[in-house]
Amino acid sequence: MRKVYHEITQIAGNIITVEATDVGYGELADVTSDNGTSLAQVIRLEGDRVTLQVFSGTRGIPTNAEVRFLGERLRTSCSEALLGRVFTGSGIPRDKGPVLDDNMIEIGGPAVNPAKRIIPRNMIRTGIPMIDVFNSLVESQKLPIFSVAGEPYNEVLARIALNAEVDIIILGGMGLKYDDYLYFRDTLEAEGALSRSILYVHTASDPVVECLLVPDTCLAVAEKFALDGKRVLVLLTDMTNFADALKEVAITMEQIPSNRGYPGDLYSQLASRYEKAVDFDGAGSVTVLAVTTMPGDDVTHPIPDNTGYITEGQFYLRNGRIEPFGSLSRLKQQVNADTREDHRTIMNTMIQLYAAYKEALEKQSMGFRMSAWDLKLIKYGTIFEDRMMNLAVNIPLERALDLGWEILAECFAPEETGVPTRLIEQFWPTTVATADGSGGDGGDSEERAA
């Protein structure tokens, strides 16, 4: 029934053109040559000329390769059988398990009706104080980690995945180093989380265009599970590779670039993926946590810039720590009023004091005279970085709040913090020696020096 075409009239980049009729826009085709079969998708129709992007690249494709149109759009299998499995972006097993082709669902389906969304209300606990206390992650949030190459962003993702109280974890790797892929797999396995995880991995050595499939596949599967009432966490790393693949295709298609070579629809392309994060009225949820490595550590680069306009905040991971400045969870106020009554106060007070510490540090580096207050701030800042910002710290929110009080009490007198009296009476630790004079200070610096 399906017609087969043998004459490719143009090959450029990962794009091929054939002359064919009765082909639907967005339809899939198999391109078969001596090197094997690759999936391709129609991305332009012009009279009889059909242009396709070939997911595994065009290297070695002859002009007489066999192009067979499949008459269907991108689909993937979705069932409980996926749990614990590892696939490529196009759904081919990477592990030794069987090929799955039951319960096929459409990829890149329609948008959710805003009238069927609800206001997010559940916090996702991560065990990382810089997130739980200062920028709480909320179920159905879409949040990127802005970072640069070399930072431990994949470790942070894995940590959050393991701590998060969700039903299903879906990992989408784009241009992932093979080592990192193994790291994710082994970590999830070691912690016993692999059985509730599904991995779609495109590694750095795979054809570039194939990575375009990863987010769509992950999110389509996540959406399906969410409709069945599951709470799903989707981890995407690294969205910069995804955007670069979009750029490559756009340039090959001779589209006019808008900014640094990226296509004009970069915002819409990213948004249609991130907006899959949702809390359904009467069903489950999809939470999206993504890594965006910033080229040149530049937040105004088109990828992080467009991402920031789409997502509900961002975490800055720099020097192995989640920065309190710049990091933002736009949804935190939906949840942090109901955790513990001192949560918002600790959050605001500690950050204000940390900001004052940064100013004191600047004064110090410029050789200005340090006041007693400046010295207290410097002590505070050092302890804060050491015990709160340190990514090795893995404690529940309540313990982190207690730790906050302990640090404050170690460095300041209650009235210096600006905390309302009511909370001071209730939470200010009495066991720690209050820092009312040099005694406490001296003792501590010795401790740190030791």
Next chain:
Amino acid sequence: MSTKTGRIVGVNGNMVTAEFDLAVHQNEVAYVVVEDLRLIAEVIRVRGRYADLQVFEDTAGLKVGGRVEFADEMLSVELGPGLLTQVYDGLQNPLPAIAEQCGFFLPKGLQLVALPRETEWDFTPKAAKGDVVRAGDTLGTVPEGIFDHWIMVPFGMQGSYRVTKIAPAGVYRVEDEIAVLEDDRGLHSITMMQKWPVKRPIRAYVERLRPTEQLVTKMRILDTLVPVAKGGTYCIPGPFGAGKTVLQQLTSRHADADVVIIAACGERAGEVVETLREFPVLIDPRTGRSLMERTVIICNTSSMPVAAREASVYTAVTIAEYYRQMGLNVLLLADSTSRWAQALREMSGRLEEIPGEEAFPAYLESVIAAFYERAGIVVLNNGTVGSVTIGGTVSPAGGDFEEPVTQSTLKVVGAFHGLSRARSDARRYPAIDPLDSWSKYPSIVPGDQLDRAKRILRDGHEVQEMMKVVEEAGTSMDDFLIYLKAEYLDAVYLQQDAYDEVDGSTSAERQKHVFNIMNTILDSELEFAEKDAARRFFQSLTQVTRDWNRVSMETEEFRLMEGRIHDMLAEVTKNA
């Protein structure tokens, strides 16, 4: 069904090229048929026998040779009673009705009627048989929520007509005939509903006036420093995270407008959901009714089809103009106009037009200007005055205001509310930069007072910059006091706690009263022994004034605290 048809010859993203036989016109609506669905599209370019269509829905599955039907009308919206409280997509499909019919997702090819057909309205005739009327004249009224909704002679009807029949008072539905008009071409049946092409401004008024009366938003920095006028335009550019959307949400709640149209254009769905879920339970202090009763939401969020973004701002402004025709003050909030400009850019790229700066089309500027020019305050046929005020956010790439969308917008608006990253990082909300922002509209406070305050803000900023170099010790006491006064004005007047019930919205009357006192303080010659004493004084004055901000103006406590501020000031004022 239309007889004008065509065939698909090319598909590129959401652009379809069709070959046609009979005449088509620019901006005509067309339907692209795929399987059993009809996808709505608009003609955006004609070349020879080929028309380029932008399709407002996902084009997957379209095939060369597929059928195209031309509708012989421009993209239009339905106008009539029942628009208020609605939530529409960019093409005026009611989203709650879609949800009822189709569940969680937005299906392709579904077009629902915008106005509920079965709702019955209590019609009272205002015109009589034999009256001579023209477009925009009132034939009768129906109560819609808090207003009398005027049923008007359709705006597209040219010349004058004689009323030959008018329905008696009673209950009617939108499609029922309520009048018959006659001219030399014959009889015209009139219902309570009319259609209007979204890209054409409604001009059924006598004259346009210059916007001079303030639109009070109850945000002090706006009303006092960078005011907005009824019938005026303003823009809010700012980097991500600076608080554009929050500012729009606050304005939509507190602004002194009769009707608020919210156009959520290409932004986060979550933000619309907040409005959707909260407005019905929030009470409008002006009317005592739910805020939703004065609101229409046009919602085309970032994951919804891109081309419909462009339609959404026009749909919104057309509905705004319609309510203006009833002598109401309408506020249109568009968030964000950059997403609309990006939709233009995507389409321009597909049309392979020669690009302008950052690949935006060369006509970007004129398109933006034409949109903002649809704002205005007008005198209607019956002498009443109505207005449309437009406030648009701009999301500049990289937070850089030099980019084309911000620059094109600045040329045509009457006020610029620039949000600053530095202010939002310092948690100074609203994060509008008081030095860079400007407005051409009159403030609610006296001009001389405003000039003085602005001068102090500017001078204070200069002193602050200087202190970074020479330290506090190197600054003179006079300069230091200017700096402290500027910081004080910023902290207690320009900044406002949106989450506090009282401080969150400050009436015009209170703003005038408080600003007068601010001026007394800025004017006072103060005397301190040393800078630390001066700082301590302003710290405690700030504390007291902020507490005062949280006290309702009607209370005794308000007067007592005001007295205390005067007492504190008197203690440190130089004796003449």
